[in-house]
Amino acid sequence: MELRHLRAFAAVAEELHFGRAALRLHAAQPALSQQIKHLEQDVGTLLLERTTRQVRLTAAGVVFLEHVHRVLAEVDRARESVLATERGARGEIRVGVTGAITWRLLPRMARAYRQRYPLVRLDLHPAVFSGTQVSSLLDGRIDVGFLRAPVPDGPLASRVILNEPLMAVLPLGHPLAGADAVDLADLSGEPFVTYPSRHGSALRDAAVHACFSAGFTPRVVQEAPDTHTVVALVGAAVGVTLMPASAERLQLEGVVFRPIAGGVDVRVPIALAWRREDPSPVLAGFLATAEEVLPSPPRGDR
Incomplete structure (x- = not known):
C-alpha cells in the first residue's frame, strides 16, 4: 500500500469524479484509475463504485476514507515536524548557566527565543563554576553556555555579551x-x-x-x-x-x-560559548537570537 495510492483515493473520494481528481493531482486519468485498482487489490475489497454516470464510495470505501484522512494528516504533520527540525524550529537546546549574573540575563534571552521558536525545548544546566561549563561543552553535555570569560581557544567559540x-x-x-x-x-x-x-x-x-x-x-x-x-x-x-x-x-x-x-x-567578562563546528540549526537559531537580544558591548568597554 503506497502513499501515492492513498492520496489518489482521497482525491477521487472527495471529488467523486476521476477527471476532477486527476486535475487536482496533476496526473493523467488512466494512471489515476490504475492507482485506485492497485489500492483496492492491496485492501482486498472494492472501495469505489464506478459507472458511466457517477463515482461513489462503497460502504468499505467510506470507512477506509476516514482512516486515509488520518494517515495523510499524520504524514503531513511528520513532514512539517522534520522540516521544522531542519530549520531549527523544533527540538531541544541544552543551555549551561553559571552565576547570578547569567540568571539575570537568561530570562530576557529565553523570552525572546521562545517567541521565535516555541517548539524548541530549553533545557537548563546550572553549574557553579565556568570550568564545569567548559568541560560540559567539550563533552557534548550542553550545546551552549553562559559563563565567565575567558573561554579557551580551540574547539570552542565564544562571544562576550557583558562586562x-x-x-x-x-x-x-x-x-x-x-x-x-x-x-x-x-x-x-x-x-x-x-x-x-x-x-x-x-x-x-x-x-x-x-x-x-x-x-x-x-x-x-x-x-x-x-x-x-x-x-x-x-x-x-x-x-x-x-x-x-x-x-x-x-x-x-x-x-x-x-x-x-x-x-x-577589575571587570569580569560574561561570554556565550559553543562548539565551533556544531552544525545544529537549533544552536544557530539560539545564537542569532542572542546577537539581537544580548549584543556584545562596544569595543571600548570590553
Whole structure:
C-alpha cells in the first residue's frame, strides 16, 4: 500500500469524479484509475463504485476514507515536524548557566527565543563554576553556555555579551565599610575568602589577577563552593573578598559592597560559548537570537 495510492483515493473520494481528481493531482486519468485498482487489490475489497454516470464510495470505501484522512494528516504533520527540525524550529537546546549574573540575563534571552521558536525545548544546566561549563561543552553535555570569560581557544567559540565590574565585599564593621570606594592596595593585609582553586573558577582568577595588579597576593584563609557561602563568610567577618556587582543582589546581612578605586581594571567578562563546528540549526537559531537580544558591548568597554 503506497502513499501515492492513498492520496489518489482521497482525491477521487472527495471529488467523486476521476477527471476532477486527476486535475487536482496533476496526473493523467488512466494512471489515476490504475492507482485506485492497485489500492483496492492491496485492501482486498472494492472501495469505489464506478459507472458511466457517477463515482461513489462503497460502504468499505467510506470507512477506509476516514482512516486515509488520518494517515495523510499524520504524514503531513511528520513532514512539517522534520522540516521544522531542519530549520531549527523544533527540538531541544541544552543551555549551561553559571552565576547570578547569567540568571539575570537568561530570562530576557529565553523570552525572546521562545517567541521565535516555541517548539524548541530549553533545557537548563546550572553549574557553579565556568570550568564545569567548559568541560560540559567539550563533552557534548550542553550545546551552549553562559559563563565567565575567558573561554579557551580551540574547539570552542565564544562571544562576550557583558562586562561586569568586581566590587570589594567587606564585613559591615570593617574600617573601610564606610568609604565610597576601596583602593585594592588597602586590602593587601586582609584575609580573603574565595572559591576553591581546584574548580577552575574564572571569578577567583579575576580577583587574584586584580590583586596582583595592585601589588599583592591575596592571603586566602577559607574557600567556599558558591557565591552565597563566600559572601556569608564575609558577613561572619572571616575575611574580605572581591565579587561581581551582581552578587549584591543576594542582599545578605552584615556585608557591604564598595566600588574599587585606584585605576585597576577589575571587570569580569560574561561570554556565550559553543562548539565551533556544531552544525545544529537549533544552536544557530539560539545564537542569532542572542546577537539581537544580548549584543556584545562596544569595543571600548570590553
